[in-house]
Amino acid sequence: MAALFGQDALTDNGPGYAFSQAPSSAAGGIRERSFYPYTDNGGSTLGIAGEDFTILAGDTRSTSGYNINTRYAPKVFKIGGDDSEGTNATIILSVVGFAADGQILKERLDTIVKMYRYQHGKPMSVKACAQRLSTILYGKRFFPYYVHAILGGLDEEGKGALYSYDPVGSYEREQCRAGGAAASLIMPFLDNQVNFKNQYVPESGEGHALQERPRVPLKRKETEELVRDAFTSAVERHIEVGDGLQMLVVTKDGVEEIYSPLKRD
Amino acid sequence: MNHFPQAWGRPRDDIYGHYDASFLQSSGPNQHTQSPVVTGTSVIAVKFKDGVVVAADNLASYGSLARFTDVKRLRTFNDTTVIGFGGDVSDMQYLDRVLSSLDIKESYANDGHHLNAKNLHTYLAKVLYKRRSDFNPLWNQLLVAGTDDDGKPFLSSADLLGTTFSAPTLATGFGAHLAQPLLRRIVPDEAAVGGITQEAAVAAVKECMKVLFYRDARSLDKYSIAVVTNEGIDLKEDEKLEAQSWAFAEGIRGYGTQVS
Amino acid sequence: MVRTGYDLSNSVFSPDGRNFQVEYATKAVENGGTAIGIRCKDGVVLAVEKIITSKLLKPGTNKRIATVDKHVGVVSSGLVPDGRHFVSRARDEASSWRRFIKSPIPTSIIASRLGSYVQMYTLYSSVRPFGVTTIIGGWDSEEELPVDGQVGSGPKMGAGGKDESLRSGGPGLYMIEPSGLYWGYYGAATGKGRQVAKGELEKLNLQNGTLSLLEGVKEAARIIYVAHDDSKDKDFELEMTWISGKDGPTKGRHEEVPAKLREEAEKAAKKALEGEDEEDDSSKGDKMEE
Numbered sequence: 001m002a003a004l005f006g007q008d009a010l011t012d013n014g015p016g017y018a019f020s021q022a023p024s025s026a027a028g029g030i031r032e033r034s035f036y037p038y039t040d041n042g043g044s045t046l047g048i049a050g051e052d053f054t055i056l057a058g059d060t061r062s063t064s065g066y067n068i069n070t071r072y073a074p075k076v077f078k079i080g081g082d083d084s085e086g087t088n089a090t091i092i093l094s095v096v097g098f099a100a101d102g103q104i105l106k107e108r109l110d111t112i113v114k115m116y117r118y119q120h121g122k123p124m125s126v127k128a129c130a131q132r133l134s135t136i137l138y139g140k141r142f143f144p145y146y147v148h149a150i151l152g153g154l155d156e157e158g159k160g161a162l163y164s165y166d167p168v169g170s171y172e173r174e175q176c177r178a179g180g181a182a183a184s185l186i187m188p189f190l191d192n193q194v195n196f197k198n199q200y201v202p203e204s205g206e207g208h209a210l211q212e213r214p215r216v217p218l219k220r221k222e223t224e225e226l227v228r229d230a231f232t233s234a235v236e237r238h239i240e241v242g243d244g245l246q247m248l249v250v251t252k253d254g255v256e257e258i259y260s261p262l263k264r265d
Numbered sequence: 266m267n268h269f270p271q272a273w274g275r276p277r278d279d280i281y282g283h284y285d286a287s288f289l290q291s292s293g294p295n296q297h298t299q300s301p302v303v304t305g306t307s308v309i310a311v312k313f314k315d316g317v318v319v320a321a322d323n324l325a326s327y328g329s330l331a332r333f334t335d336v337k338r339l340r341t342f343n344d345t346t347v348i349g350f351g352g353d354v355s356d357m358q359y360l361d362r363v364l365s366s367l368d369i370k371e372s373y374a375n376d377g378h379h380l381n382a383k384n385l386h387t388y389l390a391k392v393l394y395k396r397r398s399d400f401n402p403l404w405n406q407l408l409v410a411g412t413d414d415d416g417k418p419f420l421s422s423a424d425l426l427g428t429t430f431s432a433p434t435l436a437t438g439f440g441a442h443l444a445q446p447l448l449r450r451i452v453p454d455e456a457a458v459g460g461i462t463q464e465a466a467v468a469a470v471k472e473c474m475k476v477l478f479y480r481d482a483r484s485l486d487k488y489s490i491a492v493v494t495n496e497g498i499d500l501k502e503d504e505k506l507e508a509q510s511w512a513f514a515e516g517i518r519g520y521g522t523q524v525s
Numbered sequence: 526m527v528r529t530g531y532d533l534s535n536s537v538f539s540p541d542g543r544n545f546q547v548e549y550a551t552k553a554v555e556n557g558g559t560a561i562g563i564r565c566k567d568g569v570v571l572a573v574e575k576i577i578t579s580k581l582l583k584p585g586t587n588k589r590i591a592t593v594d595k596h597v598g599v600v601s602s603g604l605v606p607d608g609r610h611f612v613s614r615a616r617d618e619a620s621s622w623r624r625f626i627k628s629p630i631p632t633s634i635i636a637s638r639l640g641s642y643v644q645m646y647t648l649y650s651s652v653r654p655f656g657v658t659t660i661i662g663g664w665d666s667e668e669e670l671p672v673d674g675q676v677g678s679g680p681k682m683g684a685g686g687k688d689e690s691l692r693s694g695g696p697g698l699y700m701i702e703p704s705g706l707y708w709g710y711y712g713a714a715t716g717k718g719r720q721v722a723k724g725e726l727e728k729l730n731l732q733n734g735t736l737s738l739l740e741g742v743k744e745a746a747r748i749i750y751v752a753h754d755d756s757k758d759k760d761f762e763l764e765m766t767w768i769s770g771k772d773g774p775t776k777g778r779h780e781e782v783p784a785k786l787r788e789e790a791e792k793a794a795k796k797a798l799e800g801e802d803e804e805d806d807s808s809k810g811d812k813m814e815e
Contacts, residue, residue: 034299037397039426062430067441069422070432071454100394100427143398325676336676358674365673366620372592373616375781 038146039064041099042240044182045075046230047150048194049160049175051217053251054152056094057227058180059235059262060244071243071264073099075180077106078248078255079151080113080124089255091129091153092248096180097167098146105145109133126153130163130171137169144168148179153250160250182234182241189233193226194218220249228260235263301353301404303327305338306483307440308349309473310408311448312418312433312458313466316494317410319347320470322478323502324485325354331485337502339489342368344498346382346411347491348389351437352425353404360403363392382411382419382493386429394427402426406437411493418458433458436473439481444473463492475506479513536650546654547647550603550703553656557602558589558761559718559752562660563745564698564711564731568738568769569662570782571600572745574718574753577760590766590781594619596629597663598766598779602716603703604656611659614642627672632663632697636707644705654703658715661701664768665694666777696768718752725751738769742782746790747797763791 042063047056058075061068076094078086093109095102112132116124124132130151137145144167155161164177176194178186191197196213204211218226227247235242242265247258276284303325310319325333333354340348340361348364350357367388371380380388386409396403402425413419421431433455434448451469452461470490478484486506492499531537532545539545558574573589590600591612599615601608618638622630639661646654669679700713712726725748729736736744742765749763765782769775782790 035400035402037400037402037426039428041428064441067445069428070430070435072432073430098426098428100390100397100429103429104394104427333677335678338676354676358676361674366623369592369595369620369623372595372778375588375592 038098038101040097040181041069041073042181043073043075043096044178044180044186044231044234044238044241045094045096045148045150046178046186046190046227047094047152047162047164047176048190048218048223048227049152049162050220050223052154052158052160053220053223053249054092054154054160054162055223055227055247055249056092056150056152057231057245057247058094058096059231059241060246060259061240061242062099063240066239068243074246075102076246076248077110079106079110079129080117086110086255090123090250091126091151092250092255093133093152094150094179095147097148101145102147102149105136105147105149108136112136126151126155126161126163129153130161130173133163133165134169134171137165137167139169141168148183150177150179152248154252158252178230180241182238185234185237186230189230190226220251224249224258231262301356303332303354304404304483305336305351305354305357306481307436307438307444307477308338308351308406308408309436309440309444309448309470309477310349310410310420310434311452311461311466311470312420313452313461313463314459315418315463316412316492317347317418317420318463318466318470318490318492319349319408319410320474320488320490321349321351322474322485322488324483324487326483329483331483334485334487335503337489339491339500339502340364341491341498341500342385343371343379343381345379345493346385346409347493347498347500348385349408349410349437351406356403356405360389360392360405360407381413382409383413383421385409385411386419386421386423390423390427390429393423393425397426408435408437410491412495416495439484440473440477443476443480447473447476463494467492471507475509478506478509479511534650535647535652535654544647544704547704550654550656551658554603554658554703554715555717555719557604557657557716559714559716559722559749560589560600560602560658560660561714561722561726561745561748561752562600562662562698562700562710562712563726563729563736563741564662564696565736565738565741566734567696567773568741568767568775569598569664569696569698570738570741570745570765570767571598571660571662572749572763572765573600573602574716574749575762575764576758577762584762589764591615592766592779593635593661594623594629594663595778596666596768597632597635597661598768599659599661600766601657601659603658607656608659611639611643611655611657615639615661618642623673627674628670629666631665632661632699633665633709635663636661636697636699636701636709640699640701640705640707642705643701643703643707647704656703658703659701660713660715661697661699662766662768662779663697664770664777664779665697667694667770695770714748714752717757718749718754721752722748738767738773742767742786743790743793746787747794750791750794750798751801763787765790 043059043061045058056076060072062070062073075096078089079091079093081087081089113124133151146167149165151163153161163171163173165171176190196215199213201211201213231245242262245260245262249256305325308321310317321338323335324331325336338350342364393403404425406424408422410420420435422435423429433452436444474488478486488504489502490504531539535546558576560573563570571590575589590598593599593615599612618635619630643655646652698710698713699707700710701707711731714722765787767782768779771777
């Protein structure tokens, strides 16, 4: 009977016609996936914490390869507050890298901070928010949000607080941090101008006797100028940075937004 | 005639060889779409003072084959929003079904509230982001055009990764290279939108469609164009490019063996 | 009536062949606000007399006419929650039809499906019949419809091509009773004022197919007003929806009649009433202030 259901007595080879013999699966072998779920939307961000304020800034260009998607795509956001506009918010966040992840991350953190206030009847502290952001990022350790996040606000003593993150949630409180495409251009400038790295007191001596220039907290105005200088310089040297500069400044009076144009070339 | 009913309707092994079952990946990992199949090319759009103009040609390509030549890639929603689809056509059809069922579910409430272009864009971006996060992307680039909560022109894009951005002029695919610079010349920024008339916007878009047809090998001279304003949608799906001139082709030098 | 025990269960007939549960359900309907449907030549109108049971209810809310699919509307009279469940089932039917067939469900088919559904609730002792009579209005598109997501225009000639002279579709109106019985109607009425309403509907000679949708709206408003018995119910609100063809005002969709048009129709309805009986018009004149 088996012979009867073979396909052909003469050329009997391979699977026959019986339904039970019909092939239903391929020989094993895993094919490579060609879909890559990330992209880099360029742009750069920067944060500086002052004595009683914190500034987060980002350019507003969004790119895909050599294309400019748009000249106005904000990278710095208010987190929490009373409404969808972030009225009365006290925490700010910047995200740079893969914009879609950045958007979702911002929305998640915003929701959490708002829910915190509904549930506890008080606004979330930057410290708590900073830890929570780390947890969110680590929660996707094996499919990370491809972003460099910087969180800003004022700490319990009213001092400027700035936290920077890697994509999987490792974080640190810092005085200043640059992120994104032009991070490597801006960061050394910040080291020198904010933390006075490689600056010494003139005539203080030779070699180990050299005295470092004492660190003093920056004033609001000069910090803003520093940010502007950092970005105008980055625009000159990095093609993914430009179009507009958006700054959010947190002080005890709330969050102030400052927009100024950058070169669009 | 083969006397085994099991064999009827199946290719004969002695003629066609063994059945190649390699596409039946029932063992091993699930396979999702890894590349688009039948595709649409550019979608372009520009804001003007009262609304948005969107256009896309009527071609669906199968690789380099011009497979379907009357495909409507501009979809309307609610008589308030136009969505232009680039990329995979079957995924576009799926999204169209999602949207029509959304439309029906929205009408249940009957509370006078309607989803506008902005709402719809947010929704679609979330669908796309969800699917990319499941490693099962909907292979499309979309332009969503209409008006926002304040009745002002709205134009925004969303793609298979869930990336979104908005600008006074937008273009997907080849259009991002060829049309976008031309459109930006007319509408450089948001402030310029108020000075653009509908006629100027339509003329600019038509000119761009022509340039795209000259240079994009996967394009067609039949196209759809839609004007969205607060008054509604004016959608034309059977337009033809007018006043083509290929004289410029004579002047092209420098490709291949032709160097001077 | 002498209690015989045959009225306790759905699954038992009385010796003279009646299902009392169904008859009791019909009683429930007879107390509901009047609901009517008119099948006009270019569309369908649904209207309901919504009795205001409390001043604490916000006017213009708590809608009683439901949209089931883009092109189908449902209004019911009787137990409101039963009506809601009915609508939910109707929506499921309509969306599953779309999912499988990739086109809008014809009005006749949704009526048949829902008729069967209602009938099921007359068969088992574990359930009670629906306490509603429902009017279903719909418009089956006269155009060749694209299936969901269709991208091309389809063949222009040859097999499967289009014959411009062929036309199908049009208005549909059905009414389902608690027994599951349903018929297609030119004009349908149920609820408290159904007798008066039916009388008025008959006068319209709807079978001639001459009444236009716009006239239908006016008539529907008038009939609801005529059927309203203000010696029994103090206050009511008129809710009205309509469905027209592609070229009509709703472009094939089931929508609420625009407020302006409805108010116009109500004004005309009140006027007609005043003309009808001049002696006791004082109470009716300022009936509907919203």
